[in-house]
Amino acid sequence: MGVPVESEILDLKRIRNEEEEEEEEEEEEKLQLKSESIRKWVFVFQNNPLYIQSFTEADDALKLHHIVHCSLDVVDERVKLMHHSGSIVASGFGPLDITLAIANIMCFSQVPDISFATKVNNPKKSGPMLNETFLGLLYPTENYKVYGYLTNTKVKFILVTTDLDVRDVDVRNFFRKFHAAYVDAVSNPFHVPGKKITSRTFAERVSNIVKSFGLGSSG
Amino acid sequence: MGREVSESCVESLMIEMVSSYCDRFYATKPELAARRIEAIGYQVGHQLSERYTMERPRFSDHLEAIKFICKDFWSEIFKKQIDNLKTNHRGTFVLQDNRFRWLSHISLDPSPDGSDTSASLAENKVAQAASMHLYFPCGIIRGALTNLGIPCAVSADISSLPACKFLCPGLFICGTYKGLG
Amino acid sequence: MPAVAPRSGEAIFASAEHVNAELFTLTYGAIVRQLLTDLEEVDEVNKQLDQMGYNIGVRLIDEFLAKSNVSRCVDFKETAEVIAKVGFKMFLGVTATVTNWDAEGTTCSLVLEDNPLVDFVELPDMCQGLHYCSILSGVIKGALEMVSMKTEITWIRDMLLGDDAYELQVKLLKQVPEEYPYKDDE
Numbered sequence: 187m188g189v190p191v192e193s194e195i196l197d198l199k200r201i202r203n204e205e206e207e208e209e210e211e212e213e214e215e216k217l218q219l220k221s222e223s224i225r226k227w228v229f230v231f232q233n234n235p236l237y238i239q240s241f242t243e244a245d246d247a248l249k250l251h252h253i254v255h256c257s258l259d260v261v262d263e264r265v266k267l268m269h270h271s272g273s274i275v276a277s278g279f280g281p282l283d284i285t286l287a288i289a290n291i292m293c294f295s296q297v298p299d300i301s302f303a304t305k306v307n308n309p310k311k312s313g314p315m316l317n318e319t320f321l322g323l324l325y326p327t328e329n330y331k332v333y334g335y336l337t338n339t340k341v342k343f344i345l346v347t348t349d350l351d352v353r354d355v356d357v358r359n360f361f362r363k364f365h366a367a368y369v370d371a372v373s374n375p376f377h378v379p380g381k382k383i384t385s386r387t388f389a390e391r392v393s394n395i396v397k398s399f400g401l402g403s404s405g
Numbered sequence: 406m407g408r409e410v411s412e413s414c415v416e417s418l419m420i421e422m423v424s425s426y427c428d429r430f431y432a433t434k435p436e437l438a439a440r441r442i443e444a445i446g447y448q449v450g451h452q453l454s455e456r457y458t459m460e461r462p463r464f465s466d467h468l469e470a471i472k473f474i475c476k477d478f479w480s481e482i483f484k485k486q487i488d489n490l491k492t493n494h495r496g497t498f499v500l501q502d503n504r505f506r507w508l509s510h511i512s513l514d515p516s517p518d519g520s521d522t523s524a525s526l527a528e529n530k531v532a533q534a535a536s537m538h539l540y541f542p543c544g545i546i547r548g549a550l551t552n553l554g555i556p557c558a559v560s561a562d563i564s565s566l567p568a569c570k571f572l573c574p575g576l577f578i579c580g581t582y583k584g585l586g
Numbered sequence: 587m588p589a590v591a592p593r594s595g596e597a598i599f600a601s602a603e604h605v606n607a608e609l610f611t612l613t614y615g616a617i618v619r620q621l622l623t624d625l626e627e628v629d630e631v632n633k634q635l636d637q638m639g640y641n642i643g644v645r646l647i648d649e650f651l652a653k654s655n656v657s658r659c660v661d662f663k664e665t666a667e668v669i670a671k672v673g674f675k676m677f678l679g680v681t682a683t684v685t686n687w688d689a690e691g692t693t694c695s696l697v698l699e700d701n702p703l704v705d706f707v708e709l710p711d712m713c714q715g716l717h718y719c720s721i722l723s724g725v726i727k728g729a730l731e732m733v734s735m736k737t738e739i740t741w742i743r744d745m746l747l748g749d750d751a752y753e754l755q756v757k758l759l760k761q762v763p764e765e766y767p768y769k770d771d772e
Binding site: 408411413415418421424425441445446449456481484 | 599602604605606607608610612614617619625634637638641642645649676677678679702705
């Protein structure tokens, strides 16, 4: 079905200001995407918004912002639950010189179970769903479905869609392709980590990924 | 994507980068040169970690991330894994590579019957040159770990060429980390 | 094209040690970015990249001659073909085409459509005038000088600046007699 995709850029200025205020924070990059009817979407990176693109004609940016804020919290909560043991929060250890002091007197032990001979790459081995990048449905609202994805490098992708019949496999597939596009975009030597992605190639690629949403797993 | 280039491309680029910074741009300021070389490595490590973790589940703790650096990440770059990984269980890790590829072009050439002094002098000189070359891989490791949520400082130490140890005291040094270059 | 060289670029590339091009591409990108930060002037960056390339070319020529079994090229025409078909292939895994010869046979263009240096690269607006791949022209110049050919190399087209290919114009300035030991700068 050839529903044309309309695109518009959301209010980037406001988000840029937010970004400047939060520059000191650890890089938490978040992205959202929403669909209106079947093929209309919005992308937003939150906290440190990296990229925003709307594929909708509807004027519901505010509402989306709200949804996205909530869903980012949900992502954080989920991840905390998953790794209740080892959250990545800097502990209160002191400055550089302490480390150096420790470095001199420390005795090292071999890291156990580091079997270099074989590759232990099997993701299924240590909790299959637990650490998956795909977080699944974060929460449903009456009009939207919100999906989350968290990369190893703490980048959050959020997908908001009004298509309530969206299939999990399509969303997974979408995130996988989107992730690849994201990785290429941040491989540009002139991209500054934590700053907004301005690449035209990326925008084009994302728009193609959105267009092909649900159209089979290839491409 | 699978594209490949000849190894000499990477090697000559690295040698030339180091010598440009050490001998031309900052000939009188080796610390500055070192910092720039490290920053270049940092960016590369940051980007590579993004690429190489793409199709894998998230790491549940620091050790898992460090192991990833030792195994998969190292293999992608050097076609071999780190030979030995040690930790003091207090946030410092020592990664040891017994045949560090990027140092293989720096050859120690001790004359078999030369006097002790000249040999150690030459050794010293080689070690100095080598240490400049080590800022780049140190930056790569720091960039990769930082991007994986482990802000850290990384230093390297050569005991005997071409073996190489990377010291990654992690976690404590978050305060010193602030973005690129 | 196989006639120009005893060993084809493909064969040499296949037998050489390879690495992941990503490492190369990203390293080069990080160097360019760092140079822009440190040197500030785009022209100066072009110059320094060219210089780095020159130094690399001076060193790479030995490996090239050893691996390719290329003996002295008869003329500049043959040399250009060897660079395009063997040199590029052997190191970067891509080939260039040689076109736009002038009547005297001293100026030609090397055209590259595929180039591992620029994967992922998009120039920001403030980099107008940057010839991102300047290192390539330097390498060619440096290498040719080691085989007694003094050249001048100009960028004609650049895909990062919106063109449809990379085009390097190579102009032979003079061919120094072989025994003359050419002195590189310093």
